[in-house]
Amino acid sequence: xxxxxxxxxxxxxxxxxxxxxxxxxxxxxxxxxxxxxxxxxxxxxxxxxxxxxxxxxxxxxxxxxxxxxxxxxxxxxxxxxxxxxxxxxxxxxxxxxxxxxxxxxxxxxxxxxxxxxxxxxxxxxxxxxxxxxxxxxxxxxxxxxxxxxxxxxxxxxxxxxxxxxxxxxxxxxxxxxxxx
Numbered sequence: 264x265x266x267x268x269x270x271x272x273x274x275x276x277x278x279x280x281x282x283x284x285x286x287x288x289x290x291x292x293x294x295x296x297x298x299x300x301x302x303x304x305x306x307x308x309x310x311x312x313x314x315x316x317x318x319x320x321x322x323x324x325x326x327x328x329x330x331x332x333x334x335x336x337x338x339x340x341x342x343x344x345x346x347x348x349x350x351x352x353x354x355x356x357x358x359x360x361x362x363x364x365x366x367x368x369x370x371x372x373x374x375x376x377x378x379x380x381x382x383x384x385x386x387x388x389x390x391x392x393x394x395x396x397x398x399x400x401x402x403x404x405x406x407x408x409x410x411x412x413x414x415x416x417x418x419x420x421x422x423x424x425x426x427x428x429x430x431x432x433x434x435x436x437x438x439x440x441x442x443x
Contacts, residue, residue: 350376368396402426
């Protein structure tokens with residue numbers, strides 16, 4: 264009887280651990296201890312050096328238009344996201360100032376704006392439908408947080424067609440973003 268119970272427990276533990284591995288499968292970790300943030304990114308994506316732009320950029324080796332980036336900005340007002348505005352207000356401001364600024368030829372529609380709480384920080388999660396000047400449809404998903412007087416924005420962008428296929432994986436990337 265004891266062997267049967269031990270066998271059942273072993274099977275349950277094995278299945279549970281296997282499920283944990285599958286959840287994070289296909290992702291690698293990026294950590295920037297100097298600036299104080301980290302996130303997961305998809306296997307098969309490579310880091311690209313960019314001057315005068317985001318702090319870090321990764322893109323898919325096959326489709327280089329599919330990318331994730333982190334931008335660090337100074338906070339001009341407020342020490343928390345809540346002091347700056349609601350998720351919808353911040354999402355609208357981000358769309359007008361960064362994703363589709365005037366004169367860029369791009370348009371951005373805020374599809375969803377939400378909030379994620381962690382023990383140390385608040386993150387706004389913002390989802391956009393973006394149209395480029397050539398009428399190509401894109402999907403952007405961002406996580407924003409404030410830490411040490413800086414605004415951190417992780418943004419992931421892909422074509423609308425790829426979004427439907429890779430939505431779950433790309434959402435894991437955005438939700439993995441942590442500042443400290």
